[in-house]
């Protein structure tokens with residue numbers, strides 16, 4: 001009896017001590033910090049002054065002496081300091097992987113795809129993809145896709161809208177999202193919009209990326225429990241991911257059956273080197289995610305800024321008339337695109353102010369100190385913030401908020417800025433693989449539209465509200481009216 005009482009006593013004491021210890025750990029890690037920034041974050045008082053979280057962060061980063069802030073309650077260091085950005089993306093790259101918290105969020109959709117992995121799995125895919133995307137043959141493949149999409153889809157669509165008696169208001173962002181989805185599907189999978197039920201794929205893909213982004217806003221325990229019990233949004237996410245994967249598997253199976261033959265798309269190019277079909281599918285889905293909303297977001301920002309700055313629009317038109325003539329209808333060649341320095345500058349300038357990826361985070365492997373002296377504890381999230389960086393006077397000068405493509409031109413030619421001052425395509429060892437391709441796509445679309453149409457955003461100076469998500473998306477879309485350009489009509 002005495003022994004039993006002793007065991008009960010020991011058990012009770014141990015459990016109580018264990019609970020007290022856990023509670024103290026919990027409080028240490030989660031007790032809200034009462035610094036001004038954390039208090040404003042928790043109580044959301046920042047919303048009284050700012051519409052977007054990115055604008056509030058920009059304000060804080062501008063005020064910070066080092067260009068770095070720490071949101072303690074999120075264990076998140078945010079930086080707009082180019083030295084720090086270079087350090088995390090290049091100098092000490094190995095210490096700043098994407099990390100498990102990020103890959104868990106996108107893992108169900110992207111699996112082991114390049115966008116979502118670190119280490120040797122990433123390295124292998126990176127080498128393969130760099131080789132393919134750097135090849136000369138991929139360029140003509142891209143231009144062929146764009147020529148077809150622009151001539152047979154985009155121009156007829158804009159023409160029908162422009163020719164309507166009553167002005168039609170269209171959502172530019174939505175049009176660009178559809179266009180870039182079609183283009184990236186063709187580029188990655190070789191999918192012809194007529195060959196498969198694309199709209200189901202598009203809807204499923206949309207829903208999957210949106211719900212994955214929502215995971216990022218929730219506590220990981222919450223979505224993991226919902227996923228375990230297959231409840232609510234996690235249930236929807238699971239079924240939309242299944243649709244995306246099923247479609248991709250179908251294409252891979254058919255292609256294996258028929259042989260890649262003369263197909264130029266990424267899938268066929270990767271097939272020769274990768275025999276694991278699940279891995280193939282994951283890579284291709286990563287490309288869909290990386291190349292779709294980013295391009296649409298960049299084009300949306302670009303047309304907004306052109307509506308606000310008609311002088312820039314005129315200069316783009318003048319340059320294109322000079323380089324490719326005023327009546328040419330086909331998509332310009334690579335050589336011609338390369339000569340359009342002002343257009344190239346205008347696109348870079350618009351992404352400086354409206355970067356498609358407004359911020360991007362890594363998770364620290366080991367304790368570290370950033371070049372500006374900020375101590376980073378192991379496991380902390382470190383975020384570089386292209387949106388804030390594009391709006392910093394100390395980086396771009398006192399006219400940092402003005403849209404001035406000229407700042408990218410020296411002696412009549414485009415001059416690239418450091419990727420760490422302008423990390424719109426990231427930079428360093430994991431720099432975006434689709435940079436060149438995206439610029440060709442954006443230039444081709446921009447030219448075809450500005451040369452034929454007047455695209456006027458309905459409320460160009462209104463305050464933009466961004467939806468939460470992986471890529472910058474304007475809440476409610478960007479509404480515009482389209483008319484044929486008078487001089488084009490007369491040709």
Ligand code: HEM
Pocket residue numbers: 114115126286287290291292294295298355356357360361423424425426430431432433434435437438
């Ligand atoms: C304006 C358009 C684009 C912008 C601003 C952009 C930006 C970025 C950024 C910031 C990253 C780093 C993301 C991260 O590591 O968390 C990235 C990675 C990547 N991008 Fe892009 N991107 C664009 C278009 C494209 C296109 C069209 C493609 C595909 C053809 C593409 C393919 C990729 C890939 C594969 C990666 C992963 C690279 C790696 O992890 O090694 N991107 N991009």
